[in-house]
Amino acid sequence: MIITFLKRFSWFWVLVLVQALILNNVHFFGYATPFLYIYLLLKFDANMSRYSLLLWGFSLGLAVDVFSNTPGVNAASATLLAFVRPFLLKLFAPRDSADDFSPGIHSMGLAPFMRYASVATLVHQSALVLLVTFSFAQPSVMLLKVVSGTLLTTLCIWGVEVAKK
Amino acid sequence: MRNLLNFLLNYGYWILFLLLEVASFMLLFRFNSYQGSVGFTSANWIAGHIYTVSAEVSSFFKLRSVNHRLTQENVTLQAENKALREALQRTVSEVGDKAIAPDLQKDDYSTIPVHVINNSLHLPDNYLTLDKGAADGVAPEMGVVGGNGVMGIVYMVSEHYALAISLLNSKSSISCKFKHSDYFGYLKWKGGSPRHALLEDVPRHALFQKGDTIVTSGYSAVFPQGLMVGTVDSIADSNDGLSYLLRVQLATDFACLDNALIISNDHREEQHALETKAQQVP
Numbered sequence: 001m002i003i004t005f006l007k008r009f010s011w012f013w014v015l016v017l018v019q020a021l022i023l024n025n026v027h028f029f030g031y032a033t034p035f036l037y038i039y040l041l042l043k044f045d046a047n048m049s050r051y052s053l054l055l056w057g058f059s060l061g062l063a064v065d066v067f068s069n070t071p072g073v074n075a076a077s078a079t080l081l082a083f084v085r086p087f088l089l090k091l092f093a094p095r096d097s098a099d100d101f102s103p104g105i106h107s108m109g110l111a112p113f114m115r116y117a118s119v120a121t122l123v124h125q126s127a128l129v130l131l132v133t134f135s136f137a138q139p140s141v142m143l144l145k146v147v148s149g150t151l152l153t154t155l156c157i158w159g160v161e162v163a164k165k
Numbered sequence: 166m167r168n169l170l171n172f173l174l175n176y177g178y179w180i181l182f183l184l185l186e187v188a189s190f191m192l193l194f195r196f197n198s199y200q201g202s203v204g205f206t207s208a209n210w211i212a213g214h215i216y217t218v219s220a221e222v223s224s225f226f227k228l229r230s231v232n233h234r235l236t237q238e239n240v241t242l243q244a245e246n247k248a249l250r251e252a253l254q255r256t257v258s259e260v261g262d263k264a265i266a267p268d269l270q271k272d273d274y275s276t277i278p279v280h281v282i283n284n285s286l287h288l289p290d291n292y293l294t295l296d297k298g299a300a301d302g303v304a305p306e307m308g309v310v311g312g313n314g315v316m317g318i319v320y321m322v323s324e325h326y327a328l329a330i331s332l333l334n335s336k337s338s339i340s341c342k343f344k345h346s347d348y349f350g351y352l353k354w355k356g357g358s359p360r361h362a363l364l365e366d367v368p369r370h371a372l373f374q375k376g377d378t379i380v381t382s383g384y385s386a387v388f389p390q391g392l393m394v395g396t397v398d399s400i401a402d403s404n405d406g407l408s409y410l411l412r413v414q415l416a417t418d419f420a421c422l423d424n425a426l427i428i429s430n431d432h433r434e435e436q437h438a439l440e441t442k443a444q445q446v447p
Contacts, residue, residue, distance in 0.1 A: 075185070
């Protein structure tokens, strides 16, 4: 129990620091920034309670916000992601999987996991871009940001997932 | 009662979700007006320390290019020094020693050297985190200047760190003028390229051309007069057609910031008090 918590806690800080110190400075073509920190939310066990999922999501987003001077933006979108994650998992997980599996390429298979990860990233990225710009003045730029950010983040998630094995 | 409890047990996460979202939105909206929110920015103690370490590491890797820039700056300064020395000698020989004014510059401004430990370029509102705070005499509304030109204005301070509004922020508005004339306008930024900003409210009868130098006007008492801001890049009309809208190529490259100076005007309080008083007179 404590070991699981410590493991999650260290993942939490590693992802926040990687996000703050490296990925926040990445801007492919001036638009696409990877938001890899949501990897933590995607990887929690499938039977984790919705309450702790929400609290982890909120604190993760808040920590990233503090480092990037965007109070509330990442907190709101990560909370949203934590909220929709159980629905997404139900939608994309193979029917015969156990109750307490940890979502991943290994446990779900490549295609289902990537579908799950990319839709989750899309939800998070749309909320994020909407909150950062806070206007519909340039819909094409926003769309470009959402799509490019989603692609890049999904790619990063795939990279970490493969590298971990 | 049991139904209610069951309902709460099954759907309580909806309530938690809504609560957390409301908390996030409160942070989002109150950040602009709520000075105490400095704890939720990179100017707080933990984030400040982490960024200090990271800035030290990255400034080590930047040493090569910094050296290069310093050498170039040295060459230009030496050339300028030589030219000025010659000019001074000419003047002295023309009018004699006595005519040189004893106080060429009033010493109203003092400076605090700082390092930029964090900054962003591509958000709609960008901020700089600086490694000096209230303990070193930094206060909100002091100017931040780099070797090449103006960077921004201090916005919030914690004990040992400060958060400054960069020129690349929609809240930034700095009074600027042309170097060779006194027509002035306000420097704003509306997103897009981090190398360019807009100079608004320049009167129609002002005379200038592409490439002219823009400097601070000194009206606001945040910056002294004549600090480099940038050069005119292109000229357009404002939306209402009553003034010019200039695209300014910024002198400061926000993609590589390290050393900076915070400028504090020792008489700002006095000027500010006088101006507020004047506004209150009916």
